[in-house]
Amino acid sequence: MPTMTSGQATAVAGAFDALAPDYDSVWTGTTVGRLQRRQVWRRLESMFHGGERILDLGCGTGVDAAFLARIGVRVHAIDVSPGMVRTARQRAERDGLADRVTFEVCALEQAGDMPRIGLFDGAFSDFGAINCLTDLRLVARSLAALVRPGGRLALCFMGRFCLCETVYHLLRGRPGRAFRRLRAGKTGIEAVLASGGPAFRVRYPSVTQLATALGGDFDLVSFRSIGVLVPPSYLEPWARTRQQTLDALASLDERIGGWPLVRGTGDHRLAVFVRK
Numbered sequence: 001m002p003t004m005t006s007g008q009a010t011a012v013a014g015a016f017d018a019l020a021p022d023y024d025s026v027w028t029g030t031t032v033g034r035l036q037r038r039q040v041w042r043r044l045e046s047m048f049h050g051g052e053r054i055l056d057l058g059c060g061t062g063v064d065a066a067f068l069a070r071i072g073v074r075v076h077a078i079d080v081s082p083g084m085v086r087t088a089r090q091r092a093e094r095d096g097l098a099d100r101v102t103f104e105v106c107a108l109e110q111a112g113d114m115p116r117i118g119l120f121d122g123a124f125s126d127f128g129a130i131n132c133l134t135d136l137r138l139v140a141r142s143l144a145a146l147v148r149p150g151g152r153l154a155l156c157f158m159g160r161f162c163l164c165e166t167v168y169h170l171l172r173g174r175p176g177r178a179f180r181r182l183r184a185g186k187t188g189i190e191a192v193l194a195s196g197g198p199a200f201r202v203r204y205p206s207v208t209q210l211a212t213a214l215g216g217d218f219d220l221v222s223f224r225s226i227g228v229l230v231p232p233s234y235l236e237p238w239a240r241t242r243q244q245t246l247d248a249l250a251s252l253d254e255r256i257g258g259w260p261l262v263r264g265t266g267d268h269r270l271a272v273f274v275r276k
Contacts (some may be wrong), residue, residue: 009107011200012132013080016060018197020083023061027127027174031239035250036227039257040156040270041067042049047272048073049154052121055146057108057139062088062101069100076108076117079129108133112142119148120265129159131202136213144217144275153218153273156226158183160204163265164231207264207271218273224258224267232267 011111019026028034044064050056050072056065059077061084068075069092079085085103092101106114108129124142133139144166147153160181169178180189181204205213213218229249231239256262263269 008132008200008264009080011198012107013082014198014233015191015193016081017083018194020061020087021079022194023084023087024063027233028061028063030233030236031246032230032236033092035230035246035253036268037063037127038250039226039230039253040064040154042254043072043270043272044068044124044154047154048122048124053118055111055120055123055137057111057123057125058132059088060129062085062091064094064124064126064211065101066091066097067146073100075101076104076120077101078104078108078111078114080105080107080132090188090276108137109138109142111139112145114146114191120146120151121148122152122154123154124154126156128156128158128202130155130210131204132200133203134201136205136210140214140217143214147275150276151275153214154209154226154270154276155273156268156270157210158202158204159225159264159266159269160206161264162232162267163228164235164267168231168235173200187206207269210271212271214273217276219276221272221274222258223263223269223271225268226253226257226270227267228253228257228262228265249275 048068053074054068056075056077059079059135061067062077065075065077077088082105085105089103092098143153166178184204188201190199191202192199207223230246230253
């Protein structure tokens with residue numbers, strides 16, 4: 001099976017290896033990170049149930065895998081970054097969840113090449129792993145071979161338009177940054193996650209592009225925005241001093257994130273598919 005280009009795979013792995021020791025402090029444990037992740041967890045909890053086997057695509061530091069393991073779900077978590085997988089495994093062991101979560105260093109495009117361990121009841125990817133991919137069709141083929149018919153697939157990824165980001169930068173006279181996601185087009189934009197770390201390409205697919213890539217084997221059943229009013233992570237210094245305001249905005253996000261005129265405006269999209 002074709003895989004991610006070696007240069008992209010190496011760059012992505014290196015970037016997240018460098019970030020792994022600090023990832024929870026710069027994202028997971030922040031006000032913004034916590035509130036956006038809580039929105040995703042509520043959907044995952046309603047989709048996946050105790051006793052099911054779920055594939056975690058791009059597990060990061062293992063926070064989502066640990067959440068599902070606590071409600072009785074068995075998780076196989078993969079990530080291209082050995083550093084992230086190491087941190088995630090340590091979390092599972094520390095939290096007493098090692099018997100419910102297994103880990104593997106593997107690029108998402110290579111998931112179909114994993115040793116056969118049976119079909120999964122569902123799969124998910126949280127907060128941007130999809131944005132690091134060069135070809136969504138490769139992942140689609142892998143997932144078709146790994147998820148049982150009727151199984152659910154939840155993909156949370158950075159969208160092409162973020163209202164908060166656009167307004168924030170326009171008010172500061174930075175139109176280039178305000179529309180950077182839209183300008184990324186098909187080629188993406190270069191990103192560097194940590195000082196001195198490797199650069200790699202980040203792409204911002206639309207829900208339509210994702211549904212097209214998966215359409216041969218998965219049906220799109222719903223999508224919503226995550227973080228319509230809860231801002232992107234780089235506004236954490238502002239958010240940290242306004243906890244009550246952010247809690248209220250997060251509650252409003254829960255109500256409006258799926259509205260047709262709103263679901264394309266958040267920091268992330270959460271698209272849910274079902275295997276045909």
